[in-house]
Amino acid sequence: MRRAVDSVFKGIFLILLGIVFFANMYGFLPWNFWSNVLDLWPLLLIFAGLALFFNKRIPFSAVLVAFLIGLVGYSLVWGSPVPDRWLPGAHGSGQALELAAPLDPQVEKARLTLNLGGVAMSVQGVDGRSEPGQLAKGTYEWNGSANYGSPEFNYKTDGDTTKLEFNSEKRTRSGENKLLLNLSDQVHYTQVELNAGAVQGAMDFSRLQIEELDISTGASDIELRFGDTGGRTKLDLSTGATKLNLIVPESVGLKINMSGIASETNFAGDGLILSSQDWVSPNYEAARTKIDMDISMAAGKINLERIPAPIQSNGNTQSL
Template sequence: MKLDKVIWGVLLLFIGGVLLLDNFNVIEFYWRNVWDFWPVFLIILGVNILFNRNNSQTGNIISLSILVITLSVLFVKGQQRPERGFWWNDRGNHVNIDMDDDDNDSDSNYSKLNFSEPLIAGDTLKKTILNISGGGTSFNLKGETDSLFSADVKKRNGNFALNKTTTDSVNTLTFKMQNKNNRRGWSIGNGGNDVDIRLNTAPIWEMHFGMGAGQIDFDLSNYKVRTFNFDGGAAELDIKLGDLLPITDVNVKTGVADVKIKIPTGSGCRIKTKTGLSSKDFTGFIKVSEGLYETPNYQSSTKKVFINFDGGLSSFEVDRY
């Protein structure tokens, strides 16, 4: 048997075994821990090219030995809970996502900004589209406001802008970070930007998030959210949905991310996945077919949540509360 087939077979067995153990909660595996070891596979490829021309038994043994040792180290390393996660943004820059929730009030290397859009007559009857984008930024929903939208920013990089357009039936708010000239790596919570957002609870919201690397923590249980779309690279997404509308659509597309979604127990939910090598934890769901999951009350419930996951190497978790 050719060595390259053996190597691919061992790799697939390793990845499949880790995903299986992770899905059944036998282990908790953090894929972000293993990315720094990717050059080892170039070494294995180089050894294979050098020795395989002469069908060298020594070369085969060296390649397999390096692979087995590497996978053993990765298996141990991947189970260590990271104090901080290291990712790559869409420009190839190193991004440090701080996993520590402690506030660093001693850091004075930032400027404070405030953005607000007032609530005017008729806004509560309109659908409101909220577009948010920005890299290296932590977005947190801090509660309600009498305005339509407000944001308190601790800015360490880039510039922020808030724009509003309106029609007879729709308000569109665009809150985005512009960072065309800054190519440095960012650290969320310790060198990145922090944005505390407050939203009015009256409108029906349609939310769109786009970011290369970042963090979103939104408790939307008291908001009427019709649509929540997220398109991100290396990100952490933690949202909690309510049941104030008959239907809520959630679409999540990620590269390498940690995604957690909470839904009400009384809402019927259907999940469709296209997740590659991602891990999935859908407690309380029934697997209907490959890539399709439903709650037991999906058919009978008058409130429904539809979730679509599309991810490369991510962790997807949906809990009911």
């Protein structure tokens, strides 16, 4: 009898989990709702204790169902979902930290590390000629008090390289944070690293030359945009339940290796060819810019958009 009850609750849990993922993907429930697990994990101990109290007559699958229902209810009533679109300059109440790092004349390279919790973000490369002395500039905004010290932004220059690091992980409450960061395109980025919880927003690297791009997130709704900047970029992306939008110029050679359970991709329809275990664009070998992607995803959707290749006209980048 207990085994039959356990099977029923396992089925109910999978059905509810699927409903939650659909609600995430179609905007009925924000992706950062998963960050509330950090607030509610003690409920698991309480429910498990109740199961033991009743001599294990309550299966663990029922505990998971109760926890998931509690998580959804908490998120809808008390959670602070990230807005669908965060417009730079539109700041709400709360605290803000200005982020700024100078660009020394001898600096040619940079490394950036972002350690974040749940966040709505906009990170982009900008024309550094407008502010030749500025390597990075932006703001970080959060509501409420910091938990383990205030967020920190540090930079250090050693020879021709500047290392940038921003740390807000576990310091501010998830789901109430906003990051806007502009990066100068006047240097070469040897590494950009993002470690985050639930993320919603965009990272526009279309102006930047990046060697290594390492991204590790929880449940996310994120857009990554690349440009035909020359050179080679290695992307390592590890994420949970995610909606991922990749925007890559047609002129860029693209190779994608997938692992995990991506519920939906459009690689074949966008001209990529499955070769061994990699999805490869036909122009990969001849392209002046190559991007190699290793994507590990628990579940979700990946949309690849191949946009017209940019051209150079009178010193300005335009689209065909």
